[in-house]
Amino acid sequence: MPISEEWAGPAHGVICAYRFLDGAPQPLGPDFVPAAEPAGAWTWTHLRLSDVRARGKLTETPGLPAEALELFAEGEPRVQISQVDGWVIGALPDLQRDLAGRPGEEGRLVFAFDACRLITGRVYSLHAVDDLRRAVDKGQRLESPVHALVELVELYVGLIEGLLDDLGDELSGIEDYVLAKPQHPHETRLAAARREIARHRRELQALRSVLARAQAGRHGRRIDMLADAFVEGLAWMEDVDAEAAGLAERGRLLHEEMDTLINSATNRNMGALTVISTLLIPPTLITGAFGMNVPGLPFEHSRFGFVWASAVCVAVVGAALLLLRRMRVLG
Structure with missing residues (x-):
C-alpha cells in the first residue's frame, strides 16, 4: 500500500517513499528501509524531521554516515554540501509553505544520497520539495538522485524568480506612487519589499556559492557525483541574482527619492512655521x-x-x- 502523507507521516515520520526503475516512480509502503538497489534502480525517502520516529528510519538505513545522522538530527541553518564516505550530504534552501500554499519564510531541506539512495528531510512544510513530490505522484521521471537534486534546485530557483517578478511589479507600483509626489510618501510597502529582495538574494547567493564550490573543486571540495550537474542551473542563478541586484538598486533609489520628498515636505513646513x-x-x-x-x-x-x-x-x-x-x- 503506498505511503500517504496524511496517515504515514504522523505514524512513521515518513512523508513519501518511491523506487525509481529506469526513471519511472513506484510508491513504496511504510515499512520500506533505504538499502542497496539493483542497476537501473534507486529510491527516494522523504522524512518529517519534527517526528522523532523519522530518526528510527535513519538509523535503520545501512551505510548512512554518522555525519548525515547528526545533520538530520540537529538541522543546519547554513546552506552546505559535503562528501562523506561515498555519500553527499548537506542542506538546501527552500521556502516554507503556509496553509494556503503560499511561500513564506526561509526553510532548510536536509539531504543525503549515494549512487542508489536519496534521503531528504524537513521540519516544516517546504515549497520546492513538496512540488517535486506532487510531480512524482503524477508520474514525473527522475533518473538518479542527482537528477532529483537538480530538479529541487531548479524548482527553488524558479520559485525565487517568480517572487522577484512579483516584487518587481510591486516596486513599479511604488515608483509610480512616489513619482506622483504624494502627500504621505512613507505610506508604502517599500521597506518590506526591500527586505524580501535582500532575503531572497542572500539565500540564492549562498546556494550559488555552495554549488560552484562543489563543482569547481577549490581546496579539495569537488564532489564527483555532482560534476557538471549544475552548469545550466548556475547560469540561471546568475541571471536571477542579477535581476535581484537590479531590484535592490531600484529599491535603494526609491528609498532615497522618498527621503528627498519627506525632507522637502519637512523644509516647507519649517519654512511656513518660520x-x-x-x-x-x-x-x-x-x-x-x-x-x-x-x-x-x-x-x-x-x-x-x-x-x-x-x-x-x-x-x-x-x-x-x-x-x-x-x-x-x-x-
Whole structure:
C-alpha cells in the first residue's frame, strides 16, 4: 500500500517513499528501509524531521554516515554540501509553505544520497520539495538522485524568480506612487519589499556559492557525483541574482527619492512655521510692552488705547510682511 502523507507521516515520520526503475516512480509502503538497489534502480525517502520516529528510519538505513545522522538530527541553518564516505550530504534552501500554499519564510531541506539512495528531510512544510513530490505522484521521471537534486534546485530557483517578478511589479507600483509626489510618501510597502529582495538574494547567493564550490573543486571540495550537474542551473542563478541586484538598486533609489520628498515636505513646513513666527514676534513685543504695569505708557488713559495698540500691531506685521516679500522669503 503506498505511503500517504496524511496517515504515514504522523505514524512513521515518513512523508513519501518511491523506487525509481529506469526513471519511472513506484510508491513504496511504510515499512520500506533505504538499502542497496539493483542497476537501473534507486529510491527516494522523504522524512518529517519534527517526528522523532523519522530518526528510527535513519538509523535503520545501512551505510548512512554518522555525519548525515547528526545533520538530520540537529538541522543546519547554513546552506552546505559535503562528501562523506561515498555519500553527499548537506542542506538546501527552500521556502516554507503556509496553509494556503503560499511561500513564506526561509526553510532548510536536509539531504543525503549515494549512487542508489536519496534521503531528504524537513521540519516544516517546504515549497520546492513538496512540488517535486506532487510531480512524482503524477508520474514525473527522475533518473538518479542527482537528477532529483537538480530538479529541487531548479524548482527553488524558479520559485525565487517568480517572487522577484512579483516584487518587481510591486516596486513599479511604488515608483509610480512616489513619482506622483504624494502627500504621505512613507505610506508604502517599500521597506518590506526591500527586505524580501535582500532575503531572497542572500539565500540564492549562498546556494550559488555552495554549488560552484562543489563543482569547481577549490581546496579539495569537488564532489564527483555532482560534476557538471549544475552548469545550466548556475547560469540561471546568475541571471536571477542579477535581476535581484537590479531590484535592490531600484529599491535603494526609491528609498532615497522618498527621503528627498519627506525632507522637502519637512523644509516647507519649517519654512511656513518660520514665517509665522517672524510675523508674530513684533506684536508679541508690542503687547508685552503695553502689558507692563508702570506709569507713562502710551494711550494709558485714552478711550481708544486698545484700538491704537492693535493698529500698531497690524502695521508692524504688515511692514514685516512687506520686508519678507522684498527679501523674497515669501513667493
